[in-house]
Amino acid sequence: MAVGIQTKGSTVKRTIPIAVALVAAAVLGAGVFALVGSGSKTVVRQVTVAGALPAAQTSTSSSSVTNVADSSLNGVVEITVSSSAGTNPYGGQEEQQALGSGFVYDSNGDIITNDHVVAGAQSITVRFSNGQTFKGTLVGADPSTDLAVVKVSAPSSLLHPLALGDSDTLQVGQGVVAIGSPYGLQGTVTAGIVSALHREMTAPNNYTIPDSIQTDAAINHGNSGGPLLDLSSKVVGVNAQIDSDSGDNSGVGFAIPSNTVRSIATQLISTGSVHHAYLGVGITNGSNGGAKLTEVRPGTPAANAGLQVGDVITKLDGDSIADATALGTAVDAKKPGDSVTITYVRNGSSHTVTVTLGTRPS
Secondary structure, eight states, X not given: OOSSOOXXXXXXXXXXXXXXXXXXXXXXXXXXXXXXXXXOOEEEEEOOOTTOOOOOOOOOOHHHHHHHHHHHGGGEEEEEEEEEEEEOTTSOEEEEEEEEEEEEOSTTOEEEEOHHHHTTOXXXXXXXXXXXXXXXXXXXXXXXXXXXXXXEOOOGGGOOOOOBOOGGGOOTTOEXXXXXXXXXXXXXXXXXXXXXXXXXXXXXXXXXXXXXEEEOSOOOTTOTTOEEEETTSOEEEEEEEEOOSSSSOOSOEEEEEHHHHHHHHHHHHHHSOOOOEEOOEEEEEOBTBSEEEEEEOTTSHHHHTTOOTTOEEEEETTEEOOXXXXXXXXXXXXXXXXXXXXXXXXXXXXXEEEEEOEEOOO
């Protein structure tokens, strides 16, 4: 985990981002798909969270899914990104296209998607459910949470914003619906349940996305950036990764929680960028609770405050730190420049130090 943090000692699963690279038909034939960044691996960790919500008693009926689809499909878009693939043997520039999904966030034309969908974009095209397409401009992106905002100048009749729900109220077993463009099949609707909560995904820049949602709703390449909705048609997550050996849906998908989306989108739309608080340590769960430091990076706020490898942080600003995830969440809630009081245990003795948080490096 990164609070400037790397978490160790958890169960590790290998996952892949789910944008699609469209290979030029002249080279390999139409309809050929490959992973974007298929040579890289991202990580999802299983985290035990004290006080997790119990399983919900909700079922996913076909009528409920139909209602969600009817009310949400016109707010979901397909996003095609063109970028340079380098120079061909004849000295010309080769172009590659990536395909993902997104959804209308507000009536100003702001669209939410994944950072890994639009990374490196030279041009962005947004296609609405009626087939109309518009040029998109990148408002801002945050690799630390794998989120981005794209803006389109589309008529208000096409802008059907999807409301964000409260991801903190989700329960295991609760019905959810995913909508997107897997393999370019726009407007595909799949349904399932919340399989687990409080997972940790690794973002494109190797920082941690905490409190991620695991679902068994079918998610495939091209679903990246599309919404995961509850049965009241509220967006509770943004689909981002799958755990799969084959590269296809295996019933284990992961979404960025809507409360993270709300915070990041607000900052991107306001300023075009996001600045995360940074402590500069690696952590794992302490044997008796707390967050144990496995690394203290030189020149970071943690190092400047005298924290050392082996220290176990038990409190931040007086609030108990139960484990590594709790410390990451607590630091993520702060801003660069904030001063925090950290209580830690070293060699059996408790100490308190004030730390001024920095800005997370890219």
